[in-house]
Structure formats: C-alpha cells, structure tokens
Amino acid sequence: xxxxxxxxxxxxxxxxxxxxxxxxxxPIWLRILEKMLRKCLYEVTKCNRAEIALDMLRMSKNxxxxxxxxxxxxxxxxxxxxxxxxxxxxLPVIMMSVDGCTQDVMxxxxxxxxxxxxxxxxxxxxxxxxxxxxxxxxxxxxxxDSYSVNQGxxxxxxxxxxxxxxxxxxxxxxxxxxxxxxxx
Amino acid sequence: MNxxxxxxxxxxxxxxxxxxxYLDSEQLIQLEDLQDDANPNFVEEVVSLFYSDSARLIxxxxxxxxxxxxxFSRLDDILHQFKGSCSSIGAKKVKDACSQxxxxxxxxxxxxxxxxxxxxxxxxxxxxxxxxxYFQMVKQAKAA
Numbered sequence: 001x002x003x004x005x006x007x008x009x010x011x012x013x014x015x016x017x018x019x020x021x022x023x024x025x026x027p028i029w030l031r032i033l034e035k036m037l038r039k040c041l042y043e044v045t046k047c048n049r050a051e052i053a054l055d056m057l058r059m060s061k062n063x064x065x066x067x068x069x070x071x072x073x074x075x076x077x078x079x080x081x082x083x084x085x086x087x088x089x090x091l092p093v094i095m096m097s098v099d100g101c102t103q104d105v106m107x108x109x110x111x112x113x114x115x116x117x118x119x120x121x122x123x124x125x126x127x128x129x130x131x132x133x134x135x136x137x138x139x140x141x142x143x144x145d146s147y148s149v150n151q152g153x154x155x156x157x158x159x160x161x162x163x164x165x166x167x168x169x170x171x172x173x174x175x176x177x178x179x180x181x182x183x184x
Numbered sequence: 185m186n187x188x189x190x191x192x193x194x195x196x197x198x199x200x201x202x203x204x205x206y207l208d209s210e211q212l213i214q215l216e217d218l219q220d221d222a223n224p225n226f227v228e229e230v231v232s233l234f235y236s237d238s239a240r241l242i243x244x245x246x247x248x249x250x251x252x253x254x255x256f257s258r259l260d261d262i263l264h265q266f267k268g269s270c271s272s273i274g275a276k277k278v279k280d281a282c283s284q285x286x287x288x289x290x291x292x293x294x295x296x297x298x299x300x301x302x303x304x305x306x307x308x309x310x311x312x313x314x315x316x317x318y319f320q321m322v323k324q325a326k327a328a
Contacts, residue, residue: 025265026237026265026268026272027233027237028230028233028234028237028269028272028273029268029269029272031229031230031233032215032218032230032272035218035223035226036218037217070268072261072264072265072268096273098267098268099264099265109225119271119272120208120210120211120214120271120272120274122214123214123217123218137262144192
C-alpha cells in the first residue's frame with residue numbers, strides 16, 4: 001500500500017492492506033480491534049503503550065497510513081500522542097474512549113484527531129476509516145456512535161486561520177497544513 | 185439431552201443473559217461475528233482475557249481502597265479502565281456497578297465506594313458463572 005502522501009484510489013470499497021497502528025493499553029480491546037480491522041482486510045499492528053507507538057512511528061516513517069488510539073493510557077496521555085503524531089508525522093489519528101463527554105471530544109478535536117470513536121466500537125465504524133487517508137475529502141458516513149468532526153465547524157476554520165496567520169508572520173507557507181477534517 | 189434440546193438450552197441461556205441485563209446483546213453478536221476458522225472460540229477467548237486481565241484491576245481497587253487517605257483520583261482512574269474492559273464483552277451489570285462506584289468516588293464517599301465495590305465483585309462473579317455455564321452448553325450442543 002502506498003504511503004499516505006501519495007494518492008489512494010478513491011472507490012466505494014475500502015482498500016485492503018491499509019496499514020493501521022492501533023494503540024490501547026486494554027488488552028481485550030486491542031485483541032477485538034485487531035480482529036475487526038483484519039476482517040476489514042486492513043494490515044494491523046498492535047501496540048499497548050503510547051511511547052512505544054511513537055517509537056514505532058518514528059522508526060518507520062512511511063510504514064503506517066493511520067493511527068487509532070485510546071485516549072486514557074497510563075504512560076502517556078492519548079491526547080499528547082495524537083498531538084505528537086500530528087506534528088511529526090502528519091498521519092490521521094482516530095481517538096477512542098469509553099466516555100464521550102463533550103470536553104474530551106473537543107479536546108480530541110483541538111489536538112488534531114480526525115475522528116472520535118466511543119467504546120464499544122462497532123466494526124462498521126472501522127470500515128470507513130480509510131476515507132481519512134484518501135487525498136480528496138470524501139463524504140464521510142457517520143454511524144450513531146461516532147463523533148465525527150467534519151461538519152465544517154467553526155473550530156476547523158478558526159484553527160486554519162490561526163495557522164495561516166502564524167505562517168504569514170513567519171513568511172513561510174510550507175507550514176500550512178492541509179485541513180485534517182473532512183467536510184461533507 | 186438430544187441435539188435439539190441442547191440447542192434450545194443454549195438459546196434459552198443466551199436470552200436470559202440478555203433479558204436479565206447481564207450482557208449487552210449487540211456486543212455479544214459483534215464478538216460472535218468475529219469468530220471464524222482461525223478463531224472458532226473467539227468469544228470465549230475474549231471473555232477469558234477479560235477475567236484474567238480485570239483480576240489485577242480488582243486487586244488494585246482493593247489495595248487503593250484500603251490505603252488511608254483514600255486516593256479517589258486513582259480509584260476513578262482504575263474504574264475508568266474497568267469500565268472500558270466491561271464494554272469489550274458487554275458486561276452490563278458490572279459496568280453499571282462501576283458507574284455507581286465512580287459517583288461515590290466523585291463525591292469522596294469512601295463508604296459508598298466500598299459498598300459499590302462489593303456489588304461490582306458480586307456481579308463480576310455471577311457473570312463469570314453464568315458465562316462458564318453458557319460456554320459449556322454451547323460446546324455440548326456443538327458436539328451433539
């Protein structure tokens with residue numbers, strides 16, 4: 001499967017071989033997610049520690065297409081992981097949690113998560129994750145249990161504006177990031 | 185019992201687990217859907233993993249509750265993990281007991297936490313027994 005930066009064939013079927021790194025300190029969920037993702041024909045790597053996940057991502061720069069990570073982990077705050085991944089690797093990150101309180105979701109959004117899934121996670125929610133990797137923003141199929149942040153919300157445009165302003169100050173347009181959020 | 189009767193028993197036990205609120209039906213079905221030739225006993229495997237992993241969480245709660253002063257923040261952390269695990273197998277009653285515990289935790293009520301903890305352990309063991317019987321019946325029905 002080609003790296004995230006090159007074009008991915010946009011089709012109705014999810015691409016087999018999408019390389020997913022799933023990070024969760026809960027061994028049961030890690031096992032279930034692995035099975036579910038494999039059923040989606042994705043290539044799955046499991047990891048139970050955020051620090052290790054970061055190392056793996058750094059060691060294999062183009063080795064993964066997308067990261068799915070739990071928010072509450074003992075060694076590193078899941079939000080911090082997402083921030084790092086977003087900054088260093090420019091990979092889409094999906095967050096997971098057992099709680100869906102608005103605070104956490106918004107925190108996820110501001111840390112760069114492209115989606116937020118609530119446990120118990122259904123396989124149908126995982127079937128669509130490839131859309132976050134595709135170049136073109138595609139209509140994103142929402143399921144009842146996922147908070148999708150693609151409603152073209154004010155948060156997105158504000159964040160982009162901030163980044164643009166900052167880039168202008170530095171007179172450096174290369175730091176302008178493509179918007180992470182898919183707009184339907 | 186013959187094959188049909190065994191099947192009937194399996195369905196009856198399954199229905200009871202749902203109707204009596206022990207298990208979330210959707211989650212069980214999701215797990216069953218993941219069973220295949222490579223992992224024909226995936227559900228049992230996951231349940232087994234749940235019980236072996238959560239044993240340490242129970243121990244941690246026990247330990248933290250016995251320390252003085254009670255570290256409610258730590259307790260809340262552990263319970264949060266426990267809730268997450270419960271959702272993996274759809275352990276409804278256990279999960280609800282955890283929620284109740286967390287409420288007492290947030291209120292700084294150690295006595296309430298202790299009582300909730302007793303309930304958690306109770307539901308946890310009851311579910312274990314019920315699931316063990318259920319899996320046994322499933323195996324018998326398969327063999328028949």
